[in-house]
Amino acid sequence: MNLEKKFEETLKKIKISKSEKILVALSGGKDSAVVAYLLKKGGYNIEGLHIDLGMGKYSEDCLKKIQELCRNLKIKLWVFEVKKEFGNSMCYIRSKIQAEKKGIKNCAICGVIKKRILNKEARKLEVSKIATGHNLDDEAQTFLINIFKGSPELSSNSGAITQNKKDKKFITRIKPLFYIAEKEVKAYAMKMKLPVNYEKCPCAIDSYRIQIRNFLEKEKTRSKENIIHCLEKLKNKVNELKSLEKVFYCENCGEPSRKNICKSCELMS
Numbered sequence: 001m002n003l004e005k006k007f008e009e010t011l012k013k014i015k016i017s018k019s020e021k022i023l024v025a026l027s028g029g030k031d032s033a034v035v036a037y038l039l040k041k042g043g044y045n046i047e048g049l050h051i052d053l054g055m056g057k058y059s060e061d062c063l064k065k066i067q068e069l070c071r072n073l074k075i076k077l078w079v080f081e082v083k084k085e086f087g088n089s090m091c092y093i094r095s096k097i098q099a100e101k102k103g104i105k106n107c108a109i110c111g112v113i114k115k116r117i118l119n120k121e122a123r124k125l126e127v128s129k130i131a132t133g134h135n136l137d138d139e140a141q142t143f144l145i146n147i148f149k150g151s152p153e154l155s156s157n158s159g160a161i162t163q164n165k166k167d168k169k170f171i172t173r174i175k176p177l178f179y180i181a182e183k184e185v186k187a188y189a190m191k192m193k194l195p196v197n198y199e200k201c202p203c204a205i206d207s208y209r210i211q212i213r214n215f216l217e218k219e220k221t222r223s224k225e226n227i228i229h230c231l232e233k234l235k236n237k238v239n240e241l242k243s244l245e246k247v248f249y250c251e252n253c254g255e256p257s258r259k260n261i262c263k264s265c266e267l268m269s
Helices: 004-012 030-041 058-073 082-086 090-100 105-126 135-147 152-157 182-191 209-216 221-242 262-269
Strands: 019-025 047-054 077-081 130-132 172-174
Touching: 004 182, 004 221, 019 030, 019 105, 030 047, 030 058, 030 130, 030 182, 047 058, 047 082, 047 105, 058 077, 058 172, 058 221, 077 082, 077 105, 082 090, 090 105, 090 262, 105 262, 135 152, 135 209, 135 221, 152 221
Parallel strands: 019 047, 019 130, 047 077, 130 172
Antiparallel strands: none
């Protein structure tokens, strides 16, 4: 089955309508570029959002590629500038947090902050869904990370469509590449000559995910698919436990959280 067919079948499986307004989280990389390209090609109603981390030339190159992509696809692009909104670049914010809270990895900090920004900006733009570029390899890595860290329940929200508790402040996320291997996505992006920054994030040098990624790179796509099948089998049982959980609103920022204070505010306080 080719990539385009897998992509469309995933959208049918999670019942995405072409009348919905979808915000595509654009990083400048191949995965989100392919998501935007195929959603637009399929006639879906999309806009793009890029979180500019203010990380020098790397961020500048990412933004240029995204601007070119959005011009080519004729879609609206929104840019959230971390430096403008928070007063400093992500590098400075990360360093300050790490100086006070030892042992927290670069990607963990960036991921938490970006997730909060994305959800909040999506509400402002009144979209019904957020589309991200997470692929099969990404999801297999995340599931293994959660198992190795003794927290498999954290993967219960994962899937081609998010399984969060329904709440007015949660914007549903979709992952149209959920069943598609990274190597297929890269080959497709290159074949379509999409404007993509293939450089790795300069700060992604110490994350646990990199260790898991290096381990899984030696495995065949079928092995990664089997990991996802295991995730989907376990999800219903884990969700029975999670159904007892309550959604809190952070006492500092008002965003939805698992606790009284959200992870983002914990890091930045």
